[in-house]
Amino acid sequence: MKRGLLHHVEINVSDLAQSIQFWRWLLEELGYSVYQKWDTGQSWKIADTYLVFVQADKKFIADGFHRRRVGLNHLAFYGESKKQIDEITEKIVAKGIPILYEDKHPYAGGPSHYAVFFEDPDRIKVEVVASVE
Template identity: 30%
Template sequence: MPRAVHHLDLWVDDVDRAEGEWGWLLGACGWQREEGLRSWAHPDGTYVFMEHSPDQHGTHDRLRPGVNHLALTVDTRAELDRVRAESTEHGWHELYAHRYPHAGGEQHVALYVESSEGFEVEIVVTA
């Protein structure tokens, strides 16, 4: 099956900090860093590219019109628990911790985290 999304461009304010945060999270979800680039590729070919553009203005606000969050996948609950346990030391803040792992509903197993710049990522168990 061909990939549904070709790529995503993330415009961030602090590229070095975001590279550490996102690089760790994408790697934990099975994405591979592309050599010499601020880019990570999923095994299906989808990639995420990160940059600070001179065209951007203001700060990211996921509650304004636009993309609210990105959802990634892991294969098992054990992987999700590991990401949860390690996320804080890599700059991520857990959202809805009191409802983990069912903040999205009883049949939905996921972790919700937010980066230091306010980007929300939902990590969903696919199994």
């Protein structure tokens, strides 16, 4: 039974090409594969769940996104292990993406929560947390 499982999440983005470039490496690292592509969007799927990124209409871009407003705060993904979190962290740093809560990394979520936190090009917070080992 699939009742209650997440089917998909759709996110409007300010620059589709930039978002695709950002999300591609991370989602593929986590086991997602490209699911759909069209002129104004692209999605990646893992099992029965998929993430959709759609180019926002220009009239809605001006105010931008902020996770502390009403709406989405962040997306959190399971990673395979602490080792994978470390590998993802190295890739993030190599790409010049700032690590959030760097002074507490990799335990910014608490002493038993091994994760990396960062932001996508629209400043949506992303978290990848190690599965229990």
